[in-house]
Amino acid sequence: MEGLAQRISQAMLGQEQATITILSTLLAVQDELGYLAKEAIELVAGFTDSTINDVWAVASFYPNFRFEPPCLHQVEVCWGASCHLVGAMPLMEAVMEACELESEGDREDGRLSLRFNTCLGACAHAPVIAIDHHLMGRQTPETARERIGGLLR
Amino acid sequence: MIQVVEEALAQHGAAATVSRVGCIGLCYAEPLLDVTLPGGPRVFYGNVTPAAAAEIIETHVVGGAPVERLAMGYIPGPDGVDSAGGIPETVASLDSHPLRAVETKIALRNAGNIDPGDIYQYVANGGYHALNRALTEMTPEETVEQVNASGLRGRGGAAFPTGTKWRFLAGSNAPVKYILCNCEEGDPGAFNDKAIVESDPHTLIEGILLAGYATGANAGYIFIRHGHDGPIDRAREALIQAKEIGLVGQDIMGSGFNFELEVALTGDSYVAGEESALMEAIEGSRAMPRFRPPFPAQFGLFGKPTNINNVKTLAYVPQIIANGGDWFASIGHEQSKGTVILCLTGDLKYTGMIEVPLGINLRDVLYEAAGGVPDGKSLKLIQSGGPLGGVLGADHVDVVLDFEVLRSAGAILGSGGIIAADEDTCVVDLTRALIAFCQYESCGKCFPCRMGMSHLLEVLERICRLEGTLEDLALMRKVGENMQAGSLCGHGQLGFNPVSSALRYFGDEFEAHIVGRTCPTGVCLKPKFSPALTRR
Ligand SMILES: Cc1cc2nc3c(=O)[nH]c(=O)nc-3n(C[C@H](O)[C@H](O)[C@H](O)COP(=O)(O)O)c2cc1C
Ligand code: SF4
Ligand code: FES
Numbered sequence: 001m002e003g004l005a006q007r008i009s010q011a012m013l014g015q016e017q018a019t020i021t022i023l024s025t026l027l028a029v030q031d032e033l034g035y036l037a038k039e040a041i042e043l044v045a046g047f048t049d050s051t052i053n054d055v056w057a058v059a060s061f062y063p064n065f066r067f068e069p070p071c072l073h074q075v076e077v078c079w080g081a082s083c084h085l086v087g088a089m090p091l092m093e094a095v096m097e098a099c100e101l102e103s104e105g106d107r108e109d110g111r112l113s114l115r116f117n118t119c120l121g122a123c124a125h126a127p128v129i130a131i132d133h134h135l136m137g138r139q140t141p142e143t144a145r146e147r148i149g150g151l152l153r
Numbered sequence: 154m155i156q157v158v159e160e161a162l163a164q165h166g167a168a169a170t171v172s173r174v175g176c177i178g179l180c181y182a183e184p185l186l187d188v189t190l191p192g193g194p195r196v197f198y199g200n201v202t203p204a205a206a207a208e209i210i211e212t213h214v215v216g217g218a219p220v221e222r223l224a225m226g227y228i229p230g231p232d233g234v235d236s237a238g239g240i241p242e243t244v245a246s247l248d249s250h251p252l253r254a255v256e257t258k259i260a261l262r263n264a265g266n267i268d269p270g271d272i273y274q275y276v277a278n279g280g281y282h283a284l285n286r287a288l289t290e291m292t293p294e295e296t297v298e299q300v301n302a303s304g305l306r307g308r309g310g311a312a313f314p315t316g317t318k319w320r321f322l323a324g325s326n327a328p329v330k331y332i333l334c335n336c337e338e339g340d341p342g343a344f345n346d347k348a349i350v351e352s353d354p355h356t357l358i359e360g361i362l363l364a365g366y367a368t369g370a371n372a373g374y375i376f377i378r379h380g381h382d383g384p385i386d387r388a389r390e391a392l393i394q395a396k397e398i399g400l401v402g403q404d405i406m407g408s409g410f411n412f413e414l415e416v417a418l419t420g421d422s423y424v425a426g427e428e429s430a431l432m433e434a435i436e437g438s439r440a441m442p443r444f445r446p447p448f449p450a451q452f453g454l455f456g457k458p459t460n461i462n463n464v465k466t467l468a469y470v471p472q473i474i475a476n477g478g479d480w481f482a483s484i485g486h487e488q489s490k491g492t493v494i495l496c497l498t499g500d501l502k503y504t505g506m507i508e509v510p511l512g513i514n515l516r517d518v519l520y521e522a523a524g525g526v527p528d529g530k531s532l533k534l535i536q537s538g539g540p541l542g543g544v545l546g547a548d549h550v551d552v553v554l555d556f557e558v559l560r561s562a563g564a565i566l567g568s569g570g571i572i573a574a575d576e577d578t579c580v581v582d583l584t585r586a587l588i589a590f591c592q593y594e595s596c597g598k599c600f601p602c603r604m605g606m607s608h609l610l611e612v613l614e615r616i617c618r619l620e621g622t623l624e625d626l627a628l629m630r631k632v633g634e635n636m637q638a639g640s641l642c643g644h645g646q647l648g649f650n651p652v653s654s655a656l657r658y659f660g661d662e663f664e665a666h667i668v669g670r671t672c673p674t675g676v677c678l679k680p681k682f683s684p685a686l687t688r689r
Contacts, residue, residue, distance in 0.1 A: 019374075064380065080342060081590070082342040083341070119342070124496065124498050
């Protein structure tokens with residue numbers, strides 16, 4: 001646990017911009033750890049001179065924060081309107097099936113986590129998925145199944 | 154791809170410069186690669202695979218002959234059209250490409266043409282000359298006056314006159330004032346703000362500096378959603394370069410004008426793009442809108458007078474100052490001056506981003522520039538203005554692009570996202586998907602929106618299951634009226650637009666679901682997924 005606290009402190013202190021806030025600090029910690037450990041909430045409260053309540057209020061508002069250690073891979077599927085119109089629904093179905101998940105969330109074996117994203121910003125290439133933050137456009141259920149299968153093999 | 158190109162060049166021992174450029178708008182054909190031989194035209198290749206890239210390097214860069222089979226077009230070299238010599242006849246000028254033929258580029262003039270990571274390329278193309286001009290030849294009042302004369306209106310959604318907004322801030326003599334640049338851009342179907350920051354960040358920085366000078370503000374933030382690393386990295390890199398050569402910071406260009414600028418990040422939240430929620434997020438809190446008054450120009454970020462503008466709005470400013478407000482006002486249509494940057498997505502042959510003069514006919518944009526609907530299908534509707542915008546039936550797309558015209562048609566221009574939907578689209582299902590987004594993104598601060606969105610979604614899901622009743626339509630209208638009247642911010646106030654515009658143009662399709670108990674396109678019979686919860 002010593003190591004964890006140290007990484008959190010480094011992430012908090014390593015912020016380069018001049019304006020340091022609860023949100024900016026939480027984002028920096030999540031970038032470092034891939035999640036917000038319980039210790040992180042306490043350390044961020046101390047670092048930003050606020051209460052644990054204040055920090056939880058911010059952490060619980062933004063759905064990009066997670067509170068469990070990250071899985072090996074992150075899969076995201078866009079369900080924004082541009083993607084919706086050109087096949088996001090069958091794509092989501094195929095992705096969930098390939099991930100062996102019923103909805104958003106983590107696989108129990110920690111191999112991957114799945115998130116639905118409101119817009120991955122590559123709408124001209126719809127429908128879009130992202131694997132470990134690499135965007136992939138014009139996906140079909142088949143291409144997505146194959147890519148995700150590759151992560152689990 | 155860049156790696157493949159560099160390896161192939163090294164393998165052939167070819168002396169070539171590889172530039173990463175930003176978005177030229179032809180997204181449908183990405184990834185793009187272009188080759189310019191000394192003094193020659195710039196030849197573009199679309200949908201480039203690693204194998205094709207290797208062939209292009211070998212045949213074109215090393216061998217000197219464009220790969221006819223793969224080339225999609227060229228832009229003439231420095232000597233004009235004649236220098237297209239050496240281009241096979243089957244390769245056309247890129248300017249005759251439907252997506253580019255309609256364009257008038259102001260904010261996007263550099264996008265795709267310069268390396269956004271190199272401030273000197275921006276300067277060499279006239280960059281920071283407008284700032285120099287303002288600082289040396291114009292007073293702050295004259296700068297505001299030029300923007301006012303240009304008729305520029307906000308491109309973030311509300312289309313409020315920018316000059317008027319700047320005057321509010323200029324009128325305050327508080328010692329600390331802020332300029333905020335809104336690049337939250339949560340609208341599904343819109344990516345033009347991110348594209349500008351990625352493709353030409355200095356246009357934006359120059360625009361922010363001009364806004365600061367004009368209004369007497371000395372600090373600012375560029376506000377971007379966490380996770381969009383492209384724009385975040387480019388903006389930060391550009392700021393470092395601008396600081397290094399004294400364009401951001403103290404005593405800019407020796408004029409005595411000071412301006413500090415940094416990038417601020419938000420977590421995932423659509424409502425964080427609303428101006429008062431944005432200030433909450435920069436302060437590090439939950440992105441929940443504030444009560445107004447007081448307005449940002451009196452009590453804004455950290456309690457100081459503040460002006461918020463969209464990326465596109467600010468990206469126009471350098472050219473307005475360089476060429477004069479009257480020049481900008483000469484482009485456009487009635488009260489909608491200048492150009493509009495559209496993101497064309499959905500069921501279109503050429504999807505991408507274009508900058509066109511306001512006043513252009515929407516039909517021409519859809520059918521000519523974007524090549525119409527592919528696969529011989531017909532257009533059913535367009536959805537514009539983001540999730541709080543509306544839909545427009547295909548019979549009604551013969552309108553000019555103009556803020557007022559689109560608003561009265563029930564579909565706002567918003568930030569420029571235009572999503573086309575073909576005949577296979579179910580309007581009820583699309584409306585459900587849009588409201589699912591609005592419900593998911595409601596910040597939860599006020600109940601007309603929080604409850605109203607959930608209520609609308611529940612009813613729409615019922616109609617999609619073919620279990621709706623005619624009373625449901627009246628119920629939705631009632632909920633919509635309450636949301637409009639009782640919500641704190643635009644999210645709830647405008648949140649009924651997707652439903653009202655769909656009912657306006659496609660009421661019979663709702664009735665088919667309710668009375669006929671059938672979904673004419675069959676879409677509603679297929680499985681649907683969306684995140685289960687709204688914000689905690
Ligand atoms: C729910 C909601 C979301 C918004 N999101 C954005 C956004 O992502 N980007 C943006 O520029 N404006 C957004 N706006 C509009 C802003 O509140 C504000 O009007 C705009 O940034 C002002 O800039 P402009 O005058 O240059 O348009 C949003 C408004 C609402 C109500
Ligand atoms: S209208 Fe909706 S998004 Fe806006 S403050 Fe109220 S709950 Fe939040
Ligand atoms: S709507 Fe899917 S990437 Fe934007």
